[in-house]
Amino acid sequence: MTSFFDIKDLSKKDLERIIDDSIDIKKNGCSKILKNKNVLMIFEKPSLRTRISFEVCINDLGGNSLILNSNEFKFGERESIYDSTKVLDRYVDFMIIRSFEHSILKEVESNFSKPIINALTNHSHPCQVIADLVTFKEKFGEFKNKKVSWFGDYNNVTQSWVEAAALLDINFSIACPSEVSVSKNTIKWLEEQNKHLIISDNVNDIAKNSDCIMTDTWISMGDKKDKSVDHFKPFQVNSNVMSLAKKDVIFMHCLPAYRGMEVTDEVIDSKMSVVFDQAENRVHAQKSIIKHCCRDNY
Structure with missing residues (x-):
């Protein structure tokens, strides 16, 4: 599994490839790599650019986007992070999380078998x-x-x-x-x-x-x-x-x-x-x- 949490987790080669691929995608588009995939976006913090840009991404890449806002769901609020993560692992193929606490991403990652993207925490904003x-x-x-x-x-x-x-x-x-x-x-x-x-x-x-x-x-x-x-x-x-x-x-x-x-x-x-x-x-x-x-x- 390859998640995306922090830039320091990348090698220089991977970082340069992500940048160059971005420029290529901008010019030439990208294949439907999310076709038939369900992508859950969890926003514990409000968002304009992050939410809309990710929705456009998922749509363009052929995926189906699902969104939970802070008034609907917060990790650890009604049940343990472990329980909710294990349930979501059975439902979706990908998670994009915008949260206050960086530690929440780490805890979710340990119980989720698919990719997770850090869409912003109080620690970092790699996207x-x-x-x-x-x-x-x-x-x-x-x-x-x-x-x-x-x-x-x-x-x-x-x-x-x-x-x-x-x-x-x-x-x-x-x-x-x-x-x-x-x-x-x-x-x-x-x-x-x-x-x-x-x-x-x-x-x-x-x-x-x-x-x-x-x-x-x-x-x-x-x-x-x-x-x-x-x-x-x-x-x-x-x-x-x-x-x-x-x-x-x-x-x-x-x-x-x-x-x-x-x-x-x-x-x-x-x-x-x-x-x-x-x-x-x-x-x-x-x-x-x-x-x-x-x-x-x-």
Whole structure:
């Protein structure tokens, strides 16, 4: 069984193949690899892009999509995760899960005999970052030694980008408040890969000579309501920040964006912005991810 949980679980070769297959699928389409397969999507978190893009994927690949929202089902709420997973294992051929807790995916995986895709957890968002990487390669053609700079909070998208950058030899830097930290497990993993991560509260240093500048909402879904955004304000992506980057710099944001907060209208609506390319590429990237998961199964 091949599930898709985190980018760091992939080899560099597999990651590059998923990206290249995404671009090929975008140009040439993909065979009906989900024909006669029932795919269950479980959304413990609300979704627009993830849900619709996966529904389009499943339909285009010949599958039948089934959806459970948070008001209908949550793992561990009415019965044990073990019991519900064993039942679902008898019903469906594939699961796509968007959950708060990353540990839930691990527990489900141990009792489900078919592929599972991480459609977002509080720890990581690998599907989004595959789409980002596809968009990046379309614009630049390569990854090695390119500088990608993240502005703002360290969240699940940042985590997946850190993993991808390490595998693809991208110079990944983070501009954030000094109190933002990286988990010990991530630091240990980076050391094992012989990689390092640049984190600084100096906006100018991080933005300088960047090929790509990206950001995300300062308060992610599930964060504490009293979390302050004030200390993130110096890390807004605006025209001054973008002017420090390379002339052909691109701006990325996975959306939804809070315009006037983490990014200005001037930047997100500029020719530098590729945010809608990123959104479109979710479909092609996720088809490639499904193909990767199906490679040894069907």
